[in-house]
Amino acid sequence: MPWIKEIFRKCLIPIILLFITAFNWVDEDFTQHIAAKLANYRRLFPQEKAYLHLDKPYYVTGDTLWFKSYLVEGALHMPDSASQMLYVDLIEQRTGRNVALRRVQLLGGIGNGEIVLADSIQQGAYTIRAYTNWMRNFSDEQFFQKDIYLFDPESVAPPVSSNKLDLKFFPEGGQMVAGINTRIAFKAVNESGLGQDVRGFVLNKANDTVASFKSAHLGMGRFQFEPQSGELYTAYLHGKNGKALRYDFPKMMESGFTMIVDNLSNAQKMRVLAYCKIPGKQESLVHIVGHSKGIVAFVAKGKITSKGLMMSLPTTELPDGITHLTLFNDENKPVCERLVFVNHNRSLQVKITPSKTAYKPREKASVEIAVLDSAGKPVETNLSVSVTDAGQILQQAYDENITSSLLLSSDLKGFIEQPAYYFDPEKSERKIHTDLLMMTQGWSRFRWEDVLADSLPGPQHFVEQGVTLEGEVRKGKKKLTDKIALSMYVSNDSLGTFMTAETNEAGRFAVYNLVFTDSLKIRLQGMNKKGNANLSFILDPFLTPKVTLVKAPFYPITVDAQQLQAYLKRAEQDQEIARKIRESRERLLQEVTIKGKKEVQRDSRKLYGSADASIKVTSQMASAGRSILDILAGRVAGVQVVGSGMNASVYIRGNRGEPLFVLDGMPVDKDMIASLNTFDVESIDVLKGASAAIFGSRGGNGVISILTKRGNENYDYSQDVVPGVLVTKIAGFNAPKEFYAPTYEVTRPQGTNPDYRATVFWAPMLRTDKQGKAKLEYYNSDATTTIDIRADVLSLSGTPGFGKAGYAVQ
Missing domain, CATH: 2.60.40.1930 (Macroglobulin (MG2) domain)
Structure with missing residues (x-):
């Protein structure tokens, strides 16, 4: 992709050079090794990010959900036009059922669309997702996902309340080592998936209190802790009824590494403190690698002694967003990780x-x-x-927006509550709370095991710039052993064209980058000279990515009761008015009588006006002839057919060579015409002399034009089954509708319908x-x-x- 080269030209080399000159102890071999590994991973697996802007945070059945889609590359967030199709689907959280799917055409990384929330869709919590085919190579946690709620105007389900709490602890850097003082972050979440303020304490195996803790923001907090060798620890929360709730505490390691990062004390620098406890070693050589979204920011080298190691690293040149710090031991294996957030207010x-x-x-x-x-x-x-x-509509407190999504949520695992809070300059403690978020949320873009692997498997999903048609051809129930040429006629209201393709030895075929809206009619058949009727075609269905059912917020919105009742009342009124208008229109239409002469539309497959001769193929003709050329023989004056079946030759009187053969408006070879199923042909037109002049020099020997039943746009072939021929429809891009906004002119009488x-x-x-x-x-x-x-x-x-x-x- 072209933007990959631009990223490395602008960011990778200047930042690496900055830190090589800033620190004399940088190991250039390790720097080049890590940079090469990350660059190779990004070359094979460049990242994409999607974001959807929705018109409102919740809806009612019968409403329309409007969205604007943005697609960017994963590092610098430049609008990405590599993938030009974005999938948007709506998932019912309770069952994981996909209730709607939209294919959005992207131009320059942007597009828009809507989802009509039909009455058949049940009320409840839903997740709207956005992803490209390329993004399916990675975890679905990298998809854009947003929770919404769908209300039924006639009944409102109360939010589910529960006293259950989930409490997890996160040692800074990932490890808790005996005898080393560190920081332990924690996060408490209620059954709705939202942060819950808590207070608690930690007991050792003698039931002595060794630490206490209290959350600072949305159930998150941290405290200092120094585990002792041989001890076992248990955490407790103070319950509402005075009863203590017991929770597991992280296991302690007798040896290992720890890393503490101070990204708050100095706006220009971050301070990294590293400690280790390795049996038989007084000091340990380590590297600290910092990268932002897969692009190396710095590589620093040092020794951890009995007093530890402290590094002060500049942050002024780091990009806005998340920087990932990794501590590598003397065997160049990652042993500690920490996320930091950088915000230069750009x-x-x-x-x-x-x-x-x-x-x-x-x-x-x-x-x-x-x-x-x-x-x-x-x-x-x-x-x-x-x-x-x-x-x-009550807008949700600090709801997701494009800034919080691209710079924060898209690079973290799991649900982020109130993501826009961390970008509000009026919140004086937001930086401290952002650092708590960095300690309690996981990294989702890649794993070091994949980056450092000697070889990487190729991606399974490709970049789409249009609709893909894939499938398999079989001979009867057996798989093919040889390649088969395929003919394909595709058509819709604005497109009609003949295409060819070829299977591989296993019978697989694919046609890429079809660009059309709504649906496309497909007529597919093999082009082999015999055995055509024994071929069968199986198209691959589009399978949406699997849904992982998690304890996501079941009631993911906060709604004022009065506002909600007003919204539901207005929505019900609007839907009732719409129903009455539809009923009124239907009654009026039943009383209307339209008289007029029916206009016969010109067949778009005919470039010519009228043929010199035309044969309407009947069922009797089709059953009598082995091929279309057999049907033509003896039925048109001046047209001579020599031989029969696949070996027949055709001449129009006065010409030495064979005429041009045209199938549904597209020139084809004679073998294609001879292999057609006779029951599939609607008519045969013969053009001689001046009538064939529209085809230029190619029509110098005359023209035989074959028109098929399925090529006729008025022919209903959806239920027609012909041996050796597949006729079906495939879905294309969804054409976005225009949002209806009424116009109230002063000079016109106001409508009686309330708005x-x-x-x-x-x-x-x-x-x-x-x-x-x-x-x-x-x-x-x-x-x-x-x-x-x-x-x-x-x-x-x-x-x-x-x-x-x-x-x-x-």
Whole structure:
């Protein structure tokens, strides 16, 4: 992929050189070894990240979920056009059932679409996922995933409440070694998957209290701890009823390495402290490798003595986001790991300015959006904007946005609660809490075992730029042993073309990068001269990635009861109005009588106007002839057929050579025509002399045009089964619908139908101009409420941004 070279040109070499000159004790051989391994892994397995901006956080049955999709490469977040198809599906959390699938066409890494939440979809918790075919080479934890809730307007399920808590401990660096003082991070999560504030203590095997702890943010915290050799430890939480709840504590190792990282004391540097306890060794040679999203940032070398090892490493040149630190022992094996978060506040500034602070119901609103970089200069960007009624929709506290997704959530395992909190400059303790998050969440992009392997298996899934048609050809029930040529006619409302393909020796075939919307009609058959009827075709179905059912938030939203009732009431009213309008239209249509002359549409397969002679193939003709050429013999004046079957030759009087053969508008060879199933042919047209001139010099000896039943766009072939021929439909890109926003002109009488849209306006495909500005206009609803405006922004260089604003309607 071209962006891989750009990444290494811009980032890899300058950063490595910076740290080679900064530290005299860098081992250049190890540096080159690690850099080469990471570069090779990235070359074979470059990363992609997907993000979806949704119009609102929760929905009702019968509603429409609108989304804008962004696809970027994994390191610098430049909009990625390598994969041009993004899959978006909706998973029911309770059962893992996939209830909707959309194929989104990406242009320059962006696209949009919608999912209609039909009444048949049950209320409850769902997860919306986004991924490319290439991303399926990795864990599904790297897919974009967001929890939403679907309500039924007529019944509201109360949230599930439980007192069960899950408590886990995480020794810093990954190990707890006897006699070495370290830090232990922890995280407490309730049954809904959300952080729970807790207090607790640790007892040794003599039941003495050796440590106490208290959470600081969303169930996370940390405390100092020095384990003693030969001891066993148990953790307890203070329960609500005064009863202590028992939990396992990490196992202690008698020997090993520990690593502590201070990324908070100094904004310019991070301090790394490493300790070890190795029997028979007074000191140990180690390397510390830092990389950001797979690109080497630095490699430092030192010795751990009885007093440990301290390194001070600059952070000013590190990119925004997560940097991964790994401690390698003297055998170059990874023994400790730690994540640190770097934020230089380089995200885009997004300023949203309504033309007024207050509007009237149904008044036209005008909103300007200005996007600036961190230096205050205007930026050309892609952006998506959602406008919602805050009286119905309660925006979730610090919900995911494009900045938190690309810089944080996409590089961590598991569910991240309130991800945007860690980017709020008004939260003075956010850096401390971000560091707690780094200690309690796992890394998901790759494993060192894979990177350092001598050989890597090739990827199983490829980059898609269109729809793929794959399958297998068999002869009867047996597999093929030789290659078979295939003919394929594909058509839909805007496309009709003849294609050829070939199987491999095992009978497998594939056609890549078909670009079409909705569906495509496929007619597939073998081109061998005999045994055609014995061939059978099996198309590979698209199998969505398996769903791992985990204890995800069953009720993943916070909704004010009054707002929820208002939303459900308005939604039910809107759906009832829509039903009445449909019923009214149906009644009106039953009373309408349309008179007029039916227009006969021209067959798109005929480049010519009218043929000199035409044969309508009947069932009797088809059963009497072994081939189409046999049917042609003796039926058209001036056309001579010499021989029969596959060996027949055709001549049109006055010409020395054989005519041009055309199948459903596409020139083909005579063998293809002779191998056609006679029952599949609709008609045969013969063009002589001037009539064939439209085909140029190729039609100099005349033209025989064969029109098949399945090539006719009006022919219903979906239930037709012909031996040796596969006729079916395949799904293509979903054509995105346009969000409907009513227009209320002052000069026109106002409609009688009430308007209480929850999503007042949705603009997924906006762009800022050279001045960094974009403008949108829409009409407010009937509600007297507060309007919430939210925008996700991504520059062409991969810098994200998020903005929000609001105004009153009164």
